Amino acid sequence: MKDIDAVRNEALSEIDKVRDLQELRRVKAKYLGRKGVITEALKRIREIPAEERREYGRKVNAVKEEIEEAIKHREETLKKDEINRALASEWEDLTVPLQNTVGSLHPITITLRRIVDIFRGMGFTVEEGPEVELEKYNFDMLNIPPDHPARDMQDTFYINREGYLLRTHTSPVQIRTMLKHRPPIQMVAPGKVYRRDDDPTHSPMFHQVEGLVVNEEANFRHMKYVIETFLKELFRTDLPVRFRASYFPFTEPSAEVDIGCVICGMKGCRVCKWTGWLEVMGCGMVYPAVLEACGIDTDLYQGFAFGMGVERIAMLLFRIDNIRVFYENDIRFLRQFS
Ligand code: PHE
Helix, strand or coil: CHHHHHHHHHHHHHHHHCCCHHHHHHHHHHHHCCCCHHHHHHHHHHHCCHHHHHHHHHHHHHHHHHHHHHHHHHHHHHHHHHHHHHHHHCCCCCCCCCCCCCCCCCHHHHHHHHHHHHHHHCCCEECCCCCEEEHHHHCHHHCCCCCCCHHHHCCCCECCCCCEEECCCCCHHHHHHHHHCCCCEEEEEEEEEECCCCECCECCEEEEEEEEEEECCCCHHHHHHHHHHHHHHHHCCCCCEEEEEEEECCEEEEEEEEEECCCCCCCCCCCCCCCCEEEEEEEEEECHHHHHHCCCCCCCCEEEEEEEEHHHHHHHHHCCCCCCHHHHCCHHHHHHHC
16 A cells, blocks of 8 residues: 555656656556556455455555546646747748848739730620639539539539539639620639649649620621630730530530640640640530520520630640649749749
């Protein structure tokens, strides 16, 4: 019994003196581990005379609990100390002014501005919409009903509230614009979009620019002209452009637009996958049901729309082969654009 009291006092004083979690673990093992002092004391209960056994067991267990409690308490204090120490030593003064440092625009911003400027020059207005979007605008009103396979194609981030999601494309801004303005409409909508994708060529957040034209005579030829003129202006060369039949639920007919590979001059390379062509956007004549859902009279009006990925275009303009570098904010990368 005397020994147990001595063990208790020794343990408590050791726990008190411990300076870090590692030392504490050692003390814990010494007393409570499989071969620990207390564990061994409990095993010895059979050697104790029968009449003292009860009292002995009670005592050892009480000491065991006391030590456990002390260790838990000490652990909490040490953890708190550790956090406070980190807070005190690991901080940076973000208000210190840097000398001779001029910031520069991010390559995505440069590309976005260039795209939007070209369309402004062609008489387009600029519209914006929210990134947290109604499912109704992102899908239903774009002729993508709930059971449509195109919903899976888009790897949607749903928001934990009925009817909301992170927009998967900028096309809902078409809907918002048509609900707000009567035709003629001639607008572009730049912005962030979100999809559950993440690999060297996909990022869960990226940028698109949407275009929409609605008036009395919009037709496929107008669309081709606008897109070809835009692409030649953007890449500042008379590059070859081709339209390939494609499918989007909200346009009919739909097309995918390819440009001659600007990396290899159409000889064939890794970027164009040895085809000589690069896909840069989707487009098509706005499906009449989409116009009608927005209250536009399809006997009078027609429209065309297009949408492009900004990262993709920035990669081609600046010859960047990995989408990740746009989001890592490595100063050595960013400085190249000043
Ligand atoms: N919203 C389509 C996409 O993200 C692109 C697109 C826009 C296609 C407009 C046609 C018309 O894939």
